[in-house]
Amino acid sequence: MNAFMNWFYRMASPPHFYRWSGTAIPWFLVPATVLAVIGLYLALVTSPTDYQMGDTVRIMYVHVPVAWLSLMCYTSMAVASAIGLIWRIKLAHAVAAAIAPAGASLTALALFTGSLWGKPTWGTYWVWDARLTSYLMLLFLFAGFALLRNAFSDVQRGDRAAAILAIVGVVNIPIIHYSVNWWNTLHQPASFSVTKGQAGIDSSMLWPLFTMLFAVTLYLVALVLMRTRNEVLIRERRKAWIKEVLVK
């Protein structure tokens, strides 16, 4: 246990993190691209068309990973914010600041692919379906987080204010999700929502789905590490160790 703890404390120091992440990024980015290529091949070429949804099932292979990961982004952003607030680790705020844009773009992608999936299935691009509406709310939460952060001229205060909003937001996500679901089921009791789509998924479709999911996850870790390095540069630009970084 304390091996992990002292790794965690060493990692909390910006210079150490900056150097470690520099070497770690390729280790995530390269496997992510390889897996993505395999996933695309599986999704677009080999996987069979669905007897019911036809080829539109291929949208699932993109929509589901992106949708799951956008929610995971918000929760991990809130966890990083909480760590930043409670133990006052500046790096945790940098991580939260790094996750926000990635999470926002994933949520927007989830909405985009979800509505494109809706057109052939429901005949319209936008349906106030429970999941799509929840993701719309998640997008607003991400937008609020990003807007609040850069409304503050002082980076430290912006971090702490956005962190509080992230924690309040993450507590509300389940509430929003269930109230939207409750509200939605009132109107179309048997609505074929996006989630039901994968209930009856058979194994041949699982391979592309999990490959894509794993690929996007690895990509996300790499992206967040890269953005965190930028945030660390912003926050530590005045510190001495920055000069050594510039030398190489």
Add this chain to the structure above:
Amino acid sequence: MTQWADWFAMNGDGVFVWPCYIVTVLVLVGNLLIATRNRRRLLEDIRLQIPMENSR
């Protein structure tokens, strides 16, 4: 040749499937590019700061 065309058309659903994949790849790769561009700009910005500080 038609074999490629059929695959691409995905019997009519292609018009919805392809935009999904293209936009997803664009957004994900775009994020990477933006991150690297920001990094370059930040490093230049800091590099400019340093001579000023030494001279002060």
Add this chain to the structure above:
Amino acid sequence: MNTAAPSRAHFRHTHIKLDVVGLECWRGDLQLFSELTLTTSRPVLHICGINGSGKTTLLKVLSFLTRPEQGTINWQQAGASLSPREATPLISYVGHRDGLNGVLTAAENLEWATGLHRRHRHDVVQCLQDHQLAHLARRPVAALSAGQRRRVALLRSLLSGCPVWIWDEPYANLDEAGRQWANGLLKEHVTANGLALMTTHLQPALDSAAVQTLDLSS
């Protein structure tokens, strides 16, 4: 339980000491000061320095309103060190903004402010009378002049019964008579064994034995 305002003669605060080690503060990209170490050895700490040298920031850091980049702040009462949560109620802070609401009258403002620090029963008006400000009691603060508002703000420290007064530019907007009056308050506080930290460009008219100076621009 003292409900009346601390009458001047016999009331004495328990002694408060402040010591600060390695304090470093930034304002955005600008470093205001670093490695500031200080221990209060006299009842009045006079903080001076050019504009923008971080005087106000230092006061806000010492009263735990702002977080320093680095450094530790240790308030001690009769030897026992106080946590921020224990120390803040002992501090009466009068900043650039007087903390007075324009719509309310001087008496209402002081009544609210005093209620934040201690139990009190109608001695606010009495205190205003003692300091020849009774005629202001009923008028809304917005109608008062800047000097009058400053006096009411400084009275807040006396009424709060706090052992530590932190005044930021107390003499601002005060005329000569006002400054004399403010120094009178300060003398009372010092004789009651209180501690005062103040930033000002004018030398406080107190015997230099009681004043410790800290120049931030050095």
Add this chain to the structure above:
Amino acid sequence: MSVSYRQAFVGQIRKDLRQSGRRLAQTLTPLFFFSVVIALFPLAMTPDSEALAKIAGGVVWVAALLAALLSLQTLFRGDFEDGSLELMALSGVPMWFQVIAKQMAHWLLTGLPLVILAPIAAYSLNLNGDAYITLMMALLLGTLVLSSFGAIGAALTVSVGQGGLLFPVLVLPLIVPALILGAKATEFAAQGRDPGGALSLLAALCILSVSLAPFATAASLRVSLD
């Protein structure tokens, strides 16, 4: 020199009520705003009372939500600008306790009048007869939820320049559940269905937000004061 929590609490409420009492026009603005928004819907849609009846519950709720948010935006602005917020932070009374006092003062001046005004507005929109009690119950709980989350938004944006634009974006996603539950409860009552379920969920949400939000608001105020 112990500080009396009760005195500080009552003192804060008295200060806010006096302050608003002296500027009554400004305090009543949200209520005028509420009435104007209500009047917009028949003008924008149809004067036909049958059509209006169907949307009456939702319209009253949206108008009440907007009116409450409008007034919550500047909950701490006045105290921040004249320095009272620093005094609150330095007092012997915990910050979250004073936040509850401020919220209660604000609720008495805006939330309660909205609850009283809502049936009149609903009547003008021809809301079904037996829904009025549920509407008032739902709004009673709903305005408390609104003021709790609105206070967090106000505290976060108090020191931000154009906080006005940022405030709705921060707060609206957080109060969506209250809006859904409240509007649905009213609609159920209007259709003769039992609103009990929605109301009890709203009550649970109200208890959760009223008890937890002040801590987040206090933390946000500390950040804004930094």
